[in-house]
Amino acid sequence: MLPAGEHGNVIAFSPAFTITEKQLERTLRALQSSFANLNRKSMNKTDIRETLDEESIRLTKSLGQNLLHDQNVLRRIAKAGDLSPTDKVLEIGPGLGALTEHLLPAVGHLTAIEMDRRLEKKLRERFGDESHFDLQHCDALKFFQQPDPDWSDWKLVSNMPYSVASPLLVDLAAMANGPKLLVVTLQLEVAQRLCAVPGTKDYSKLTLLVGCRYEAGEMFRISPHCFFPEPRVDSACLTFHRRAKPLFPDAMYQPFKTVVKRAFSQRRKMMRKNLKGGWPDDKIDAAMSATGLDVKIRAEKVTLVQFVELTQRLHDE
Secondary structure (H helix, E strand, O other): OEEEEOOEEEEEEEOOEEEEHHHHHHHHHHHHHHHHHHHOOOOOHHHHHHHHHHOOOOOOHHHOOOEEOOHHHHHHHHHHOOOOOOOEEEEEOOOOOOOHHHHHHHOOEEEEEEOOHHHHHHHHHHHOOOOOEEEEEOOHHHHOOOOOOOOOOEEEEEEOOOOOHHHHHHHHHHOOOOOOEEEEEEEHHHHHHHOOOOOOOOOOHHHHHHHOOEEEEEEEEEOHHHEEOOOOOOEEEEEEEEOOOOOOOHHHHHHHHHHHHHHOOOOOOOHHHHHEOOEOHHHHHHHHHHHOOOOOOOHHHOOHHHHHHHHHHHOOO
16 A cells, blocks of 8 residues: 555555556445346336336426436436546436436435426436435525535536526536536427527527537437336427536626626517617727727627626626
8 A cells, every 4th residue: 555645545456557446446436336237227217107106206396397308318318417436417307217327337425406396206217226326305496506516526417497597507507616517408499499599599698608608519319218207398308518618707797797687678679779778888888899899789699708797897887
């Protein structure tokens, strides 16, 4: 055994290979979870239906409870998380744990947030013995309102409840130290808005409020047949990476949000008219001119970089 370092004592197996005690502990825990997962039957559509019937659980449409059961899709979502035994992962709305069972064997720690007490009970029955599994019974919107959270070394991999997906993503982007990676399943129309480019009908304040902190990556479509109950719309899994280089200082996020929300308050109006009332007319005109924006332009044609510059000029004292 070699001297202790910042990660604990170092174990030398050969001159060419060493591993810290913490790394060994994580690896062993992942192996234990993998063996447990072999004995745990994956839930298909029939299993989900039977479990819900046995427990007299009626899923609530207002909560966006559509449980993903297609194993190929679940594996693809987990793969998109690029998971490792040292990862700390968040999962929102795990339901009966169909995605959870793919995440647990691959990560060092998993925190799942489930609002439905009935589903929380089933999750504890299935995964309660896993030492690296932490289940929180709470509203995810309230969970992420903790003061000064630091999730910067976490990943979020989740089949998001449709009812809260958009506000949750905005809240995560608003954090100075939000998760470094998001892999989220959403309604297809929401995913398209998040990936939209200026000048299109899908380009919106959601595009900008999330895009200012995260860059959209790979997206793949998911059929309604992969869920129980089947939603009436298509879904998509979308990957986001935290911007390595921030577009503005943390203190500028709220002013940026104010400008974006005002600019899109009446989509068909010229942006200048929407901004009036928030700042003196001459300041709006000067800021738009310096940013290279025509006074008749609509918000849907203004790029993210231009919104950042406009915010900086409007708040330049």
